[in-house]
Structure formats: C-alpha cells, structure tokens
Amino acid sequence: MPLIELRSVTKYFGSELVFRDVSATLEPRQRVGLVGRNGSGKSTLLRIIAGEEPCDAGTVAVAGAVAVGVAASQSATLGYLAQGFEYTSGNTLYEEMAGAFARAARIAQEMRRLEAEMAAGASGPSGSADLDRLMRRYSALQQEFETAGGYDQDVRIRTTLFGLGFREPDLERIIDELSGGQKVRVALARLLASDPDVLLLDEPTNHLDVAAIEWLEDYLRSYRGAVIVVSHDRYFLDATVNHIWHLDSAEMRAYPGNYTCFVAQREMALQRQAEEFRRQQELIAKLEDYVRRYKAGNRATQAASREKMLARIERIKRPTQHGGAAMKMSFTPTARSGKLALVVQGISKRFGDKSLFSSVDLQVERGERLGVVGPNGSGKTTFLRIITGDLASDQGTVALGHNVRLGVLRQDVQGFNEEGTVLDEVYRGHRGHRGQGGPGSHGGHGAHSWTLGEARTYLARYGFRGDDVFKQVRVLSGGERTRLALAKLVLDGCNLLVLDEPTNHLDMESRHALEEAISEFDGTVVCASHDRYFLDQIATRVLEISDGKWRLYDGNYSYYRETVSAEQQALARAEAQAAADRRAGALENKPSSRSVARSGAGQGAAAGKAARKPGRRRGAAKSPERAEVERLESLIEEREAELARLHDELAREDLYADGERARQVVNDCRRASAELAELYASWERAMEAAEAAKAAEPAGAAAAAQKSRG
Structure with missing residues (x-):
C-alpha cells in the first residue's frame, strides 16, 4: 500500500499555472529525488504533500487517509524540513532537539502517573483487579514509549547532532546564538531524530560541509522509512535516491533510478x-x-x-532541453595575464586562540583552476578574503601576477543597490561594457553604450525574462541574486575569478552552465565549494584546509578523495599492525598461563612434582583477572582477522565498481578499527589487573601458612 498518493494535483499562483495533473505514488522505503529548474514548483509540491499548503485541484492521500486539497490526519507520520526554521527562543541546542520526542515525554508523564496509582493500589482496598488493569496499561505504555524513541532519545540526539558537525560543547549553547546555517542543521537533526515514516526534505545539504553531507547520505541509505528530497546536489542524489520525479513545463514525470540514470x-x-x-x-x-x-x-x-x-491530431510539443530557463554564459577575459596569476607566500591567520592555517605557500599559474575544500569553519572563506584583499593575513604576502584583473563572487552575494532593479544593475552599472560579453560583443573594450533592448537580451541569458528585469534587487531569491552577480561578473572581463560557493541556490541546469563556462574560461579560477560534482568538473588542483593545516593535491576532487581515502586506509593498517606488535611484545614479556603450562611440560620430573603440590593442582581454576585477559585476547584475534579480511577486500580493484559496497566496506573497516582500539585498551587494563592479582598471591599464601602453623 502506498504511503503517499498524489492524484491529479494542480496548483496556481494567481493566474499563473505552477503544475497541472501531477499524479504519483510513494511506496515504503522508496527514495525520491524531486528535481527541476528553480521556479518549477518543487518546494510548492513538497509543501502540499506535507499539508502546509492547499492545492487548487486534485487530492493527496497519505497512508489511506484522503484529503481534498490538503493532507489531513494521517496514520503515517510525515517529517517536513522546510527551507526556513522555527525554534523556541531561549532553548539550548539539546533542549530544542528534545522537542522531537514530545510524544515520548507525554507517555513518560502518563507512566509516572500510573506508577503512583499502582503504588497506592497495591495497599488499597480495591483489590488486585484494578492493579492488573493498571499493569496491563503500563506495559502497553512501555511499548509505546519504546516506539516513540524514549529509551534511546539521548543516543539519537547525539548521533544526529555529531553527524551533522556539532560537538559536545555545542549541546549547551543557546540556539538564538547560532548562525543561520547552524540553525538549519539543528532543524535537520531534530527532524531525523524524530524518525518519521516519511521524510520530506527541501535542500537538506544547504549549509552542510562535505563530511556532514556524506554522513547524511549514509543515514538516508539505511533509513527505514521513505524519502522525498529536493536537491540540486548531483552526487547527493546519486548516492541516496532510487527514483526521480521531474517537474518541467508545469508537468511531472517519474523515472526509476538515481539522477545519473534519469539524465540518460x-x-x-x-x-x-x-x-x-x-x-x-x-x-x-x-x-x-x-x-x-x-x-x-x-x-x-x-x-x-x-x-x-x-x-x-493531438499535437506533440516541441522538446526543450531545459525548459527554456538555463543560463547561457561565457567568461571572456579582456586581457591575458602573465604566466603566474597568483603567488601566496607564507600566509597565516588565526582568530583568538584558533589557528585557521599557517605558512601557506602556493603559486597558481594562468589557466589553472584551484578548488578549495574543508569543513565548515576551517577557514576557506577567510583564505579567499585574504587573496582578494578584503582581509589582512597575520603574516605572509599575497601578490597578483602581471596584468591580472580580479573578479570576485562572494558567498553572501552582496554589493547591489538593493532598491534598484535587475535592469539597473546591468544597464546603468555597465553601460560602457558592451564589448565585454554583452550582446553583439566581439571581444576587447567596447566604447558604445548598450541599448535597453540589448541589456534585456543579455539578462535573458541569465533567466531574467519579461517583467523579471524590473524586479527590485531586495526581493530577489538566493538563486536570482547569484545569477545577477554572475551576469555582472561576466561583464567585468576579468582573468582571475575568485568564487566562494558559486553554486549556492543555483538549479542543476544553471550549475551545468557555470561548469561549462569555467571549463572553457581562458583565465584562472580559485573556487571554494561543497558541491563535489561541480569541483570534479572544474578543478585541476585541490587545496584542503582543515584543523589548522593545509595541503595541495594535484588533480580534481575525485583524485583528492581517492588519495585521502588510501592514506586513511594505510594509516588504519599501520595502527592495527603497531597495536598488534605492542600486544605481541607485551605477551612475550608477560607470558600467559597457557604459555606457562606449555613450558612447564618439558622441565623434568621436579617441575612436574612441584606442579602437583597440594593447592596447585594441574587444571586448577584460573583467576577471574586471567580469565578476562584470555577472553579479550580471543576477541582481539577475531577483530584482527576481520580487519585483515576487510583490508584485503579494499585492495581489490573490482570493489570500486560498486560504489555502495565500497562505502560499506570502508565503514566496516572504520568500525572494526575503532572496536580493535577499544579492545587493546581493555586488554592492557586487564593485564595490569592480572599482574596485580598475581603479585598479591605470595603474600596471601604466606599469611595462610603462618595461620596453619599457629
């Protein structure tokens, strides 16, 4: 039975049709990627499914409960992550997360009430009948409490928060003090912790760094429920979904498979x-x-x-590749820079006690495209701001090469006249730039002003058509602001582009247009991004900034990840071998009872007689401490064997043809390594306890002998 069924759902905004006759079903454990260009109605459809907004025609059925125009009460639970986030002011992060378990809290309150009644009823005159009834009710509530996540509430809260990049000290932070991006992560963590039957996620990877995105991918792959997710992150969709719903030209079509399958x-x-x-x-x-x-x-x-x-004749529509809204752009430098476009020498930066990076040395040659990666807060934007001169470094120098003209796209996409129009930004702001990428441009510096018609034609290439050009900048969406900033950047004719998260808010088609424009660009690019697919397409080198350190990799994003993964695996193997060597050395220095028994077997009759003295019978029971040592040794042998098998599997080239299996083996390897480290630590403690117990034996024996003589 479908969890959700859409039947001829239609939506208008005023007289403008958003989509018509949308029909689809969501089955249990199905993972759907809802895709389409910006403005096609993805978020609107998600809100209709969530019951946050009515439709104008059609029905939404959720787990068999049909509602006309809006999803009403359902037997299946829906968890909806909107692009906005409401929270309780004054709550700590942990308290806000605990709100996901409100039902468990209500059940716990009822259980406390029943406990009080049972305590009173046990000694009251009403007899055992009422007590039996209360106990049956209490038992049912215990089951409900478990289902509501009451028993593992703390584990869920910490697992999701830590997976999305928070740390233990953050749990007591007041949520009002968090940044906008951090609040979005809290909203996502709270939703995941609530464990609904259906997850409805609108751009969940916004404000997540790569580590958090990969954690979310693993979480969704193993999620017990169904998922509908709106995303423009191609790698994320490929890793998480098994169906695509595509909205285009007011219609929706369903496709089996992930995003790559859908494209084909x-x-x-x-x-x-x-x-x-x-x-x-x-x-x-x-x-x-x-x-x-x-x-x-x-x-x-x-x-x-x-x-x-x-x-x-039923007329077939003329096919359009991108719904007519994809950007068409080309970066054309007005001058060629020298061979060295950028030279960074020994720059360092810290804020208070936190060092972001130190002694960064690199040169970027003309035509190179440097991708900058690292966790949130690691210093990527700070590094770019130092390059562009917006921020001073604590030490070191940054020098632009000969004839370099710098163009910057900032993450916050500021620098507009907020009260002006889109047309104002391009027409009045760049009237002398007709020859720098505008309509009719043939390269070089143009001396003629644009006509209004030429400016509007140019803006249409960036998705601003018709009356869109008269929109005030302050009312533009995030995607529209980014497209306007790119339109202006192209006109500047720069030969060194510094881009900070340029794909934020762009739809898939616009990202593809930007990828192509950068790939064909004859200049130099330095770009920070969390979009792994985008970096894979454009980067020729990768700079990683993480934990106060930096490192350069000669290759694209995939090469960087493969290199890091191989190094992590080699390190895990080395640590496992070192731990095994330490254990073997300890065993040689502190022989076990088994080795003592083996060596005693060949030491002659005297040794045999000594072993058979009263109180030291062959086969006497081991001490509890020695038994624990041997138990841990057995577990260590099992984990070492498992880890060796996993390392052998990781060395097989054919493993990486199956991406999901490869990720599973890597995760298993990490788990086994962590468990082995814990076992080694436990074994060392057990050995110390066993030695202490052994050292205490002679004193105990002497005391017993003295007592028998007395």
Missing part, C-alpha cells in the same frame, strides 16, 4: 520526442498543403476530410 533516460526520451515531433510536423505540413490546394476544387470532399483529420 531523459536524453533518450527527448530524442524520441524530437523524432516524433519532426514526423508529425511533416504529416501536418502535407495535410495542410492538401487542404490548401484542393479545398475549393473537385477534391473538396477529400480536403474537408483531411481538415477534420488535422483537427483531431
């Missing part, structure tokens, strides 16, 4: 549609020509028949 299927569908459209147009042209030639002649009857045939 859609391309084939567009090719088929193009061929069917071409054939139909040929048929229509022939029929129209026949009607035109013979309508008034002696074949008028046949012409009338063909005219009726024309009227009955």
Whole structure:
C-alpha cells in the first residue's frame, strides 16, 4: 500500500499555472529525488504533500487517509524540513532537539502517573483487579514509549547532532546564538531524530560541509522509512535516491533510478520526442498543403476530410532541453595575464586562540583552476578574503601576477543597490561594457553604450525574462541574486575569478552552465565549494584546509578523495599492525598461563612434582583477572582477522565498481578499527589487573601458612 498518493494535483499562483495533473505514488522505503529548474514548483509540491499548503485541484492521500486539497490526519507520520526554521527562543541546542520526542515525554508523564496509582493500589482496598488493569496499561505504555524513541532519545540526539558537525560543547549553547546555517542543521537533526515514516526534505545539504553531507547520505541509505528530497546536489542524489520525479513545463514525470540514470533516460526520451515531433510536423505540413490546394476544387470532399483529420491530431510539443530557463554564459577575459596569476607566500591567520592555517605557500599559474575544500569553519572563506584583499593575513604576502584583473563572487552575494532593479544593475552599472560579453560583443573594450533592448537580451541569458528585469534587487531569491552577480561578473572581463560557493541556490541546469563556462574560461579560477560534482568538473588542483593545516593535491576532487581515502586506509593498517606488535611484545614479556603450562611440560620430573603440590593442582581454576585477559585476547584475534579480511577486500580493484559496497566496506573497516582500539585498551587494563592479582598471591599464601602453623 502506498504511503503517499498524489492524484491529479494542480496548483496556481494567481493566474499563473505552477503544475497541472501531477499524479504519483510513494511506496515504503522508496527514495525520491524531486528535481527541476528553480521556479518549477518543487518546494510548492513538497509543501502540499506535507499539508502546509492547499492545492487548487486534485487530492493527496497519505497512508489511506484522503484529503481534498490538503493532507489531513494521517496514520503515517510525515517529517517536513522546510527551507526556513522555527525554534523556541531561549532553548539550548539539546533542549530544542528534545522537542522531537514530545510524544515520548507525554507517555513518560502518563507512566509516572500510573506508577503512583499502582503504588497506592497495591495497599488499597480495591483489590488486585484494578492493579492488573493498571499493569496491563503500563506495559502497553512501555511499548509505546519504546516506539516513540524514549529509551534511546539521548543516543539519537547525539548521533544526529555529531553527524551533522556539532560537538559536545555545542549541546549547551543557546540556539538564538547560532548562525543561520547552524540553525538549519539543528532543524535537520531534530527532524531525523524524530524518525518519521516519511521524510520530506527541501535542500537538506544547504549549509552542510562535505563530511556532514556524506554522513547524511549514509543515514538516508539505511533509513527505514521513505524519502522525498529536493536537491540540486548531483552526487547527493546519486548516492541516496532510487527514483526521480521531474517537474518541467508545469508537468511531472517519474523515472526509476538515481539522477545519473534519469539524465540518460531523459536524453533518450527527448530524442524520441524530437523524432516524433519532426514526423508529425511533416504529416501536418502535407495535410495542410492538401487542404490548401484542393479545398475549393473537385477534391473538396477529400480536403474537408483531411481538415477534420488535422483537427483531431493531438499535437506533440516541441522538446526543450531545459525548459527554456538555463543560463547561457561565457567568461571572456579582456586581457591575458602573465604566466603566474597568483603567488601566496607564507600566509597565516588565526582568530583568538584558533589557528585557521599557517605558512601557506602556493603559486597558481594562468589557466589553472584551484578548488578549495574543508569543513565548515576551517577557514576557506577567510583564505579567499585574504587573496582578494578584503582581509589582512597575520603574516605572509599575497601578490597578483602581471596584468591580472580580479573578479570576485562572494558567498553572501552582496554589493547591489538593493532598491534598484535587475535592469539597473546591468544597464546603468555597465553601460560602457558592451564589448565585454554583452550582446553583439566581439571581444576587447567596447566604447558604445548598450541599448535597453540589448541589456534585456543579455539578462535573458541569465533567466531574467519579461517583467523579471524590473524586479527590485531586495526581493530577489538566493538563486536570482547569484545569477545577477554572475551576469555582472561576466561583464567585468576579468582573468582571475575568485568564487566562494558559486553554486549556492543555483538549479542543476544553471550549475551545468557555470561548469561549462569555467571549463572553457581562458583565465584562472580559485573556487571554494561543497558541491563535489561541480569541483570534479572544474578543478585541476585541490587545496584542503582543515584543523589548522593545509595541503595541495594535484588533480580534481575525485583524485583528492581517492588519495585521502588510501592514506586513511594505510594509516588504519599501520595502527592495527603497531597495536598488534605492542600486544605481541607485551605477551612475550608477560607470558600467559597457557604459555606457562606449555613450558612447564618439558622441565623434568621436579617441575612436574612441584606442579602437583597440594593447592596447585594441574587444571586448577584460573583467576577471574586471567580469565578476562584470555577472553579479550580471543576477541582481539577475531577483530584482527576481520580487519585483515576487510583490508584485503579494499585492495581489490573490482570493489570500486560498486560504489555502495565500497562505502560499506570502508565503514566496516572504520568500525572494526575503532572496536580493535577499544579492545587493546581493555586488554592492557586487564593485564595490569592480572599482574596485580598475581603479585598479591605470595603474600596471601604466606599469611595462610603462618595461620596453619599457629
């Protein structure tokens, strides 16, 4: 039975159609990626499914409970992550998370009440019947409390918060003090901890760094419920979804598979549609020509028949690749820089006691594209601001090369006249730049002003069509602000671009257009981004900034990740081997009871007699401390064998053909390594306890002998 069923759902904003006759079903454990260009209605459809907004026609059925226009009370629980976040002012982060377990708290309160009644009833006159009834009710509440997550509330809270980048000290922070991005992460963590039957996620990777995104991917892959997620992160969609719902031109189509499969299927569908459209147009042209030639002649009857045939034809739409809204852009430098575009020498930066990076030395040559990666708060934006001169370093120097013209796209996308219009920003702000990427440009510095028509044509390439050009900048969405900033940046004709999270708020088609523009750019790029696919397409080198350190990798993002993963695996193997060597050395220095027994077997009759003295019988029970040592040794052997098997599997090249299996093996390897480290620590403590107990034995024996002589 479907968890959610959409039946001919239609939505208008005023007189503007958003989508029409949307029908689909969501099955248990299904993971759906809801995709489409910005403005196609993805967030609107998600709000309708969540019951946050009515539709104008059609129905939404949730777990069998049908509601016209809006999802009403349901037996299945829906968890909705909107792009905004409401929270309780004054709460600590932990208290805000505990709100996800409100039902468990209510059940716990009822359980406390029943406990009081049972205590009173046990000695009261009402007898055992009432007590039995209360106990049955209490038992049922215990089951409900477990289902509501009451028993593992703390584990869920900490697991989700730590997975999304928070740390133990953050739990007591007041939520009002958190940044906007941190609050979004709290909202996501709270939703995941509540464990609903269906997760409805709108851009969940916004404000997450790569480590948190990868944690979320693992979480969603193993999630017991169903998921509908809106995202423009291609790698994220490939890793998490098994179906795609695509909104385009007010219609929705469903495709099996992840995003990469969808792209291939859609391309084939567009090719088929193009061929069917071409054939139909040929048929229509022939029929129209026949009607035109013979309508008034002696074949008028046949012409009338063909005219009726024309009227009955269901017209195939002309296929469009991107719904007509993708950006069309090209960065054209007005001058060629010297061979060295950027030289960074020994720069360092710290804020208070926290060092972000120190002694960074690098050179970026003309034509290189440097990707900058690292966790949130590691210093990526700070590094870019030092390069652009917006922030001073504590030490070191930054020098731009000969003839370098710098262009900057900041993460906050500021620098506009907020009261002006989109057209003002381009037409009045760049009237002397016609030759620098504007309509009719042929390169070089243009001396002529644009006409209004040329400016509007140029803005249309960035998705601003019709009355959109008259929008005030202050009302623009995040995606519109980024597109406007890119439109202005192209006009500047720069040959060194410094981009801070340029794909934020851009839809998939716009990201692709930006990828192509950067890949074809004849200048130099330094770009910080959490979009792994984007970096994979554009970066020729990667600079990692993390934990106060920095490192350069010669290759794209995939090369960087493969290198880091291989080093982590080698380190894990080395640590496991070192721990095993330490254990072997300790065993040689502190022989176990088994080795003592083996060595005693060949020491002659005297040793045998000594071993058979009263109180030291062969086969006497081991001390509890020695038994614990041997138990841990057995577990260590098992974990070492498991880790060796996993390392062998990681060394097989064919493993990486199956991405999901590879990730599982890596995760298993990390788990086994962590468990082995814990076992080694426990073993060392047990050995110390066993030695202490052994040292105490002679004193105990002497005391017993003295007592027997007395």
